Every structure is written in C-alpha cells, then in structure tokens.
Amino acid sequence: TDGRLHTTFNQTGTSTGRLSSSNPNLQNIPILSEYGREVRKAFIAKKGFLLVSFDYSQIELRVAAHMAHDEKMIEAFRSGADIHAMTAAVVYHVPPEKVTPELRRAAKTLNFGVLYGMGQNAFAEATGFSRVEAKRFIGEYFRDFSGIARFIGATKEFAAEHGYVETLFGRRRYIPEIFSPNWQIRREAERMAINHPIQGTATGDIIKLAMVRVYEWVHGKKLEERIRMLLQVHDELVFEIAEDRAQKSIPEMRRIMESVADLDVPLVVDVKAGYNWGEQKKFSRT
Secondary structure (H helix, E strand, C coil): CCCCCCCEEECCCCCCCCCEEECCCCCCCCCCCHHHHHHHCCCECCCCEEEEEEEECCHHHHHHHHHHCCHHHHHHHHHCCCHHHHHHHHHHCCCHHHCCHHHHHHHHHHHHHHCCCCCHHHHHHHHCCCHHHHHHHHHHHHHHCHHHHHHHHHHHHHHHHHCEEECCCCCEEECHHHHCCCHHHHHHHHHHHHHHHHHHHHHHHHHHHHHHHHHHHHHHCCCCCCEEEEEECCCEEEEEEEHHHHHHHHHHHHHHHHCCCCCCCCCCEEEEEEEECCEEEECCCC
C-alpha cells in the first residue's frame, strides 16, 4: 500500500538474543558478491533522502577483549591497531610489516572462530593449513592471548556448574545440554556457552540499546519525519536521513552509538551513505 518492502523482526527468534528477520529476511541480503551488490542497489532512498548505514566495527571481538580482560587485545583496540595483523604478528613472532595477507587471513579466521569454539580441524579446513600447523597456530594463539584462554575455560566451568551463561548485561541463557552424557552434545553445549556471552552482549544487547538511544534522540529532537530507522542487520543500523540533515545528524548519531556501553575498549562505528544500499560511500569523521 505504501510502495515499500516490509519485513518482520522477531524479538525471540534466536537463542543469543539478536533479532531475526523474516517474510522477507532483510538481514540476509548478500554484500560480498557482485550479484549481492547489484541486488542491494534495488533498495533506494526516498527522493531527498540518503540511506545511511551505521556499522559497529568488530564489535564481537571488542566485547570478547572486554569480557576476557585480555591485555594484549585491549591494548590493540585502544591503539587503533589492525587486530588481525597484530594477532598474526604476535602468534608468528614477526613485525607487523612482515605479516602476509595469508597470515592475516588465518589470524582473522581464528579471531572470530575462537568466539564460536572452532577446533583445529575446522581451522585447518578454513585456512588450508595442515592439522599440525593449525594445532600450533591455535596453541600459540592461546599462549599469547591468555585472557581469552582463561575466559573460555572459566565460561565452560561456569556453564557446567550452573547450567546457564549470561551476557554482560545479565541476560541469561540456559544450556541443559551441558549435562548430557553424550560428549558430542556436551561439546556443542560448550560452544554455545562460549558464544552466548559475546554474541549476546554485542548483537543481542548493545545494538538494541543503540536502537533505543538513537530513537529517543530522534524523538526528543522531533526529527521523526527527517530521520527514520529502517533496518537492523545484526551489528548494523540502516537509516533514511534527509539530505539536509545528514551532515549535522550523522556525527551525533554515531556518538550516541559509540557511547551506549562502557567497555575497556572503544566502540567504533563506521558510517556509509548513499542513494541506494549497494552504492554507499564512507562518511568521514571530519
């Protein structure tokens, strides 16, 4: 009736607390492929408006660094370092400038894989490393990032004792499978136990707090006709913003999102704007 495509957001559709989208699923429009980018060009802003995407940069890794109290990772994020290149440099004991694209990709795979309980076989398959290389890489990773290793161990122990885990904000997930006599089911439960506090905090709690705070600001400024929240895509919020409000409003909206949680590392929001979802350019901080 209004010439727009509408989705349904499901508040309780996932175990970690992140929103899911259905009918149609607008959180699953591809971005990395050329085909996906062409599809995204079909999503256009109303005349006189821009589509503006606010994307939390590496939010799950930042939450992991905070919750694990891992000093090396915290320092990397505070200094603005390339976390994946830094990880590769630390694990391979080489200067950052000596890190090859292959080593950085492997470090990126492991940085994110650790949050999902990735083992050496899965890591070897994902990177093309041999199992021996994968085992050595993972072992060195946990020696260097000992805070992450302690966090994983402590989380598994807590889940095994209490049968649940919690996000940073206290939202609880019960995991009865942790008591299963079947070791495969227990292992999967441990993976869920590690993942929930991190993903649940990042894209279950923080992004929703950001949605509320930005809405309150828009409502308080009586800008509902000039700034419209359209989509939440896990760690990203997409708005339709009037062109004549963009330069003034985007920095304030970014500030609100970056200050929504007090972590040991800074929250960083990258902003892109354009007339359609497939052709957006980076919005500078200056």
